[in-house]
Amino acid sequence: MSETNKKTKVFFPVIAKEECKGCERCVTACPKSVLRMESGLNAMGHPHAVYIGEACTGCGACFYSCPEPGAITIIEESDDDEKKERK
């Protein structure tokens, strides 16, 4: 996905909190170190990964390293969409 990464595009990971088992592989894999572990637990009692909120390049390393099918999705948006929709 990094091939399509242009300045007008913004990427960010969406981590399904309840799917995460807290293995921290994505945290280790992220070349930009923009993922960290949340101190709280999810409903299953696992710590879970969160995005710190900026600097994701959309490389997909977290997705490819995640052992849980579909726990991470990389969202690609243009700058304008991001301002409107992102929390």
Add this chain to the structure above:
Amino acid sequence: MEYSNRLLLKGNEAAVYGALLAGCDCFFGYPITPASEIAHSASLLFPRLGRVFLQAECEIASINMVFGAAAAGRRAMTASSGLGISLKQEGVSYMATCELPCVIVDIMRGGPGLGNIGPEQSDYNQVVKGGGHGNYRCIVLAPNSAQEMCDFTVKGFELADKYRTPVYVLADGVIGQMLESVTLPEPVKKPDIPEWALDGSARSRRNFLTSIYLEHDDLEALNQKLQSKYDSIKKAEQTCEKYFLDDAEIVLVAYGIASRVARTAVKKLRDKGIKAGLLRPITLFPFPNDELMKTLGTAKTYLSVEMSNGQMIDDIKLGISCRKPVELCSRMGGNIPSVDEIMDKTIETLEAAK
């Protein structure tokens, strides 16, 4: 990378050159004699070209890494010998179910068990008949020279992508270890990441794979889909090499190094005036039944020349619907049949059939 077009290569190394020219992105493997040079050569060449080489902790890990790379739409390969292929079978079954392409090179050595490191063809059944659990088959290409190790690896990637199925390149220890001159083919244009690949985007979420179908009807539908794919492979992809088959009274069938010995035997028998011919299957699955049927007109009997305990002889019998006798000329344990042995057995078989 700049390369000379003609190189002196071991069969194993030729397979790696073929993979690189076919646009293979990653190699995951675990070395084993007599397939080690594939891992050695890949570890040298893949990183130089910006591709991935990874030596896994075991064969099972390596085939599952191939699974992951293939699911992400990359061209991936692994290589091993019979013992390692036994371990990889679980992963191959999963890949066949999920319809993922990959190329697996099997350099056969002596078995069963730990066996020895001599050449044998005793992986025929486990590779050609599916091998792992479930109703699946893999396309199997059988090279008999270093040149073909290169060419068939390229062809393997094409077939794997075309049918979305694992493809084996099945060779014996001699073909893997033999040094021969190889003319490298032109590099294949690197294929785009396919539509069905997973890349983490929201769009690719529909491409998630599973091989668990708890509804019996769903699993049966999947099986039927796979079988129809294998039927179309059987129709379209049978290939073989024919040598003096037009008027052959006895047809020798052999692949790998045995086919090269048998070819010399056929030539010598022809010099003596004996009408022998050689059919060399290039694809073992699909077995070249169509060409085999055509030989029924002149053939009185058939001889399976193989370095195993009569594993291919079953396919020959099925190929000709058991209409003529089929005899076995076999050596095992790392031995190769000699030209004289094959000639003697051919004459004996032909006389028994007259």
